[in-house]
Amino acid sequence: MANSKFMATVSPHLHEKGQTIDRAMRDVLIALTPAALWAIIVFGFNAFLVMLVSIVTAMLTEVVMRWILGRKATLKDLSAVLTGLFLAFLLPVTTPLWVVAIGSFLAVGVAKELFGGLGKNIFNPALFGRVALMISPLWIYTAKFVEPFWWRGIGFFSPIHTSINNAVSGRVIYKTFTGGVVNATTSATPLSLLKSGKMLTNTVTGPTPVGATWLTSNGRPSGWSLFLGLKSGSLGEVSVLLLLVGACYLLYRRTIDWRIPVGVLGGALFIFLITWNHPLYQMLSGGIWLGALYMATDWVSSPVSRRAKWIYAVGIGVFIGLVRLYSPWPEGVAISILIWNVLTLLLDRYVAVPKFGEVKKPLFNRLPAFPKPKPIRVEEKA
Amino acid sequence: MSKQGFKTFKGGIHPPYNKELASGKAITRAPVPAELVIPLNQHIGAPNEPLVSPGDRVTVGQKIGGTDAFVSAPVHSSVAGTVKAIEDRPSFTGQIAKSVVITADAEQPAFEGKPSKPLGELTADDIREIAKEAGLVGMGGAAFPTHVKLSPPKDKPVDTVIINAAECEPFLTCDHRTMLERPSDLVEGLKLLMKAVGAKKGIIGIEANKMDAVDTVRSHVSAEPTIEVDVCDVKYPEGSEKQLIWALTGRKVPPGKLPSEVGCLVQNVGTAVALFEAATMGKPLYERVLTVSGQGIKEPANLRVLVGTPASVLVEAAGGMVSGAAKLIMGGPMTGWAQEDDTASVVKGTSGIVALPPELVDVRDEHACVRCGKCVDVCPMTLMPNFIVDSVQKEEWEKAELWGAVDCFECGCCSFTCPAYIPHVDYVRKAKAEIAALKKR
Numbered sequence: 058m059a060n061s062k063f064m065a066t067v068s069p070h071l072h073e074k075g076q077t078i079d080r081a082m083r084d085v086l087i088a089l090t091p092a093a094l095w096a097i098i099v100f101g102f103n104a105f106l107v108m109l110v111s112i113v114t115a116m117l118t119e120v121v122m123r124w125i126l127g128r129k130a131t132l133k134d135l136s137a138v139l140t141g142l143f144l145a146f147l148l149p150v151t152t153p154l155w156v157v158a159i160g161s162f163l164a165v166g167v168a169k170e171l172f173g174g175l176g177k178n179i180f181n182p183a184l185f186g187r188v189a190l191m192i193s194p195l196w197i198y199t200a201k202f203v204e205p206f207w208w209r210g211i212g213f214f215s216p217i218h219t220s221i222n223n224a225v226s227g228r229v230i231y232k233t234f235t236g237g238v239v240n241a242t243t244s245a246t247p248l249s250l251l252k253s254g255k256m257l258t259n260t261v262t263g264p265t266p267v268g269a270t271w272l273t274s275n276g277r278p279s280g281w282s283l284f285l286g287l288k289s290g291s292l293g294e295v296s297v298l299l300l301l302v303g304a305c306y307l308l309y310r311r312t313i314d315w316r317i318p319v320g321v322l323g324g325a326l327f328i329f330l331i332t333w334n335h336p337l338y339q340m341l342s343g344g345i346w347l348g349a350l351y352m353a354t355d356w357v358s359s360p361v362s363r364r365a366k367w368i369y370a371v372g373i374g375v376f377i378g379l380v381r382l383y384s385p386w387p388e389g390v391a392i393s394i395l396i397w398n399v400l401t402l403l404l405d406r407y408v409a410v411p412k413f414g415e416v417k418k419p420l421f422n423r424l425p426a427f428p429k430p431k432p433i434r435v436e437e438k439a
Numbered sequence: 440m441s442k443q444g445f446k447t448f449k450g451g452i453h454p455p456y457n458k459e460l461a462s463g464k465a466i467t468r469a470p471v472p473a474e475l476v477i478p479l480n481q482h483i484g485a486p487n488e489p490l491v492s493p494g495d496r497v498t499v500g501q502k503i504g505g506t507d508a509f510v511s512a513p514v515h516s517s518v519a520g521t522v523k524a525i526e527d528r529p530s531f532t533g534q535i536a537k538s539v540v541i542t543a544d545a546e547q548p549a550f551e552g553k554p555s556k557p558l559g560e561l562t563a564d565d566i567r568e569i570a571k572e573a574g575l576v577g578m579g580g581a582a583f584p585t586h587v588k589l590s591p592p593k594d595k596p597v598d599t600v601i602i603n604a605a606e607c608e609p610f611l612t613c614d615h616r617t618m619l620e621r622p623s624d625l626v627e628g629l630k631l632l633m634k635a636v637g638a639k640k641g642i643i644g645i646e647a648n649k650m651d652a653v654d655t656v657r658s659h660v661s662a663e664p665t666i667e668v669d670v671c672d673v674k675y676p677e678g679s680e681k682q683l684i685w686a687l688t689g690r691k692v693p694p695g696k697l698p699s700e701v702g703c704l705v706q707n708v709g710t711a712v713a714l715f716e717a718a719t720m721g722k723p724l725y726e727r728v729l730t731v732s733g734q735g736i737k738e739p740a741n742l743r744v745l746v747g748t749p750a751s752v753l754v755e756a757a758g759g760m761v762s763g764a765a766k767l768i769m770g771g772p773m774t775g776w777a778q779e780d781d782t783a784s785v786v787k788g789t790s791g792i793v794a795l796p797p798e799l800v801d802v803r804d805e806h807a808c809v810r811c812g813k814c815v816d817v818c819p820m821t822l823m824p825n826f827i828v829d830s831v832q833k834e835e836w837e838k839a840e841l842w843g844a845v846d847c848f849e850c851g852c853c854s855f856t857c858p859a860y861i862p863h864v865d866y867v868r869k870a871k872a873e874i875a876a877l878k879k880r
Contacts, residue, residue: 063780067868068851069864070800077858356811361810361812361815361826362812363812414691414693
């Protein structure tokens with residue numbers, strides 16, 4: 058009896074049940090499921106293909122990159138699956154699958170693995186992939202949005218085989234694999250309507266949209282269709298309702314911190330209110346809910362202390378408002394979050410959190426940003 | 440006020456408590472082992488010198504180790520017997536400790552002692568002297584000499600004595616049982632503590648999962664206008680000194696300071712009862728109550744145990760271990776020390792022995808930090824555990840101190856909740872050692 062061996066590890070000897078990285082990733086995947094199903098319903102079977110290609114490429118990239126870099130395989134923590142799904146959520150359904158694959162490779166291969174793997178990445182990988190496509194010559198392939206239920210005319214399963222014939226007029230040729238060619242006009246997103254001023258003047262023209270309920274009689278989407286998800290846009294961003302349902306689950310599971318979505322939405326609302334620029338439309342359009350609930354709350358690329366989280370979240374919200382109103386782009390969620398991903402490095406270092414019982418504490422830490430390099434001894438060869 | 444409606448602090452966690460395994464078991468006396476290993480140093484402070492030699496006869500309560508230094512506590516023999524050896528033995532922390540090995544006699548006489556003075560005539564200095572001679576230390580685990588705590592600096596008078604009856608560590612029920620079975624001794628002990636420091640108020644802080652103890656103790660203080668019983672939220676680490684003071688009095692002890700800074704003194708239930716025994720019977724601290732529990736123990740029990748008893752004897756006294764138990768812990772499961780085997784002996788600060796079956800042991804490889812911030816949210820000291828770990832990994836000790844490595848009291852909330860399974864406490868200990876070494880230079 059006296060010599061039986063036990064496990065000798067450092068305290069504490071208990072661990073919170075269900076508090077693991079893979080469980081958190083699984084939770085987010087569960088939360089995204091309603092929005093993913095809705096994307097397939099609204100945008101057709103092609104939406105499923107975009108997600109599939111994105112996820113499979115992400116997984117392959119992770120396996121290959123980690124093998125090249127000599128790291129342990131971590132496929133089962135599901136982070137690659139999640140990044141792939143997130144990237145697909147940020148792309149319009151018309152994106153050619155090879156462009157999706159490139160974006161997914163950039164997200165996982167560059168933004169995650171080359172930065173050091175899960176936990177070391179500075180940027181939200183999916184947003185990095187999306188913006189990398191946006192600022193590359195491939196941007197034209199990721200900028201064409203279609204109306205909801207566009208597939209009614211040609212069939213749910215008809216694959217899109219996109220080619221660009223005229224970037225200026227925004228016409229896209231959809232081909233089916235059977236050889237038939239469907240010519241359709243791309244749809245403006247609510248935000249591009251706002252940006253071009255058409256929302257104000259009610260001069261939306263063009264052929265009667267398929268699924269006419271998404272437009273009100275004066276030619277612009279109603280608030281309800283924006284909220285429920287009857288609008289054009291990227292795959293995952295269209296239904297505010299379903300994103301909220303998923304986020305409620307994540308809040309219940311305490312996977313995400315409520316401070317970040319509240320800060321982001323509050324910051325953006327503040328800008329839209331003081332400029333009085335269609336606050337309701339602005340808040341219900343574009344990727345702000347997807348960004349606030351799922352992208353800004355990414356563990357790795359957001360700050361850790363609650364104080365820094367508030368600054369980060371409100372900062373993102375304000376930046377979204379400013380980009381939408383005062384830049385050439387209609388949408389600014391991705392770029393705002395990426396900017397604050399970088400600023401997170403500074404927030405983490407310098408936003409001071411008083412220790413228990415500490416009365417006077419400066420707001421910011423005084424601490425060398427770059428520690429002195431360790432002296433390198435150069436050995437001279439005889 | 441908190442969700443549960445009782446006094447509480449910010450941060451903290453809710454581990455599975457499993458108190459019901461042993462909370463209903465009355466305290467029984469553990470068997471006298473054939474051989475006892477009594478470490479000479481069971482306290483924080485100056486080391487003791489042995490006062491006996493191999494071959495000497497010792498009696499129950501005889502002082503066998505001591506020193507003239509102020510911050511120290513003598514150790515006493517817990518049995519009548521013969522000193523077999525004075526040698527280095529592995530202690531419960533895994534470190535080598537100089538210990539007195541005693542072979543116990545087959546027949547054990549009862550302890551005989553008498554009070555120096557009647558209880559009412561004791562002065563503050565008398566009480567401090569009694570505590571020092573009895574070798575009293577904090578029995579919640581830290582083992583800080585009691586008489587040192589009872590001697591606060593002159594410019595920082597103590598007005599409130601707090602009895603730490605939170606017992607927030609999972610599984611442990613020894614303080615709970617002591618309150619149920621010896622409430623009047625506890626109250627008398629508290630009155631002695633209050634007298635020693637001249638405090639006008641005494642508070643007994645009990646977690647809300649021990650309402651029967653709250654009722655029992657309350658009925659014993661109904662005639663004491665200066666003593667109150669307060670109920671605290673069930674949350675770990677409610678029984679941490681600084682957190683308990685904040686919850687009960689609203690005062691915050693500044694970083695690096697002692698409770699006397701805010702006029703408080705905190706003592707454990709066991710210590711208060713031991714002080715009462717020392718004052719009324721002249722009995723030194725050679726035995727204590729501890730809990731042997733966990734799903735790896737067949738019949739969990741609360742035992743009155745002689746200091747120096749090996750863990751194996753106590754596990755045996757609690758019905759033995761379930762076959763295949765994976766972890767044996769001396770102390771509570773959050774802050775205790777995992778044992779490689781069951782040979783380590785009980786010291787004054789050992790509050791429990793917990794055995795866990797494999798299904799309750801969740802040990803995994805450490806993943807890189809994913810920066811979820813959960814450790815920051817639960818840290819009761821509002822430190823930055825993840826950045827301490829990061830600084831230690833980079834060997835940037837100044838930064839580790841800035842993030843609060845020195846202020847950490849190693850409660851383990853951060854590791855408990857960490858999805859990446861990072862052993863923060865391990866890193867903090869490393870940082871503390873390095874920072875101390877740097878400051879010495």
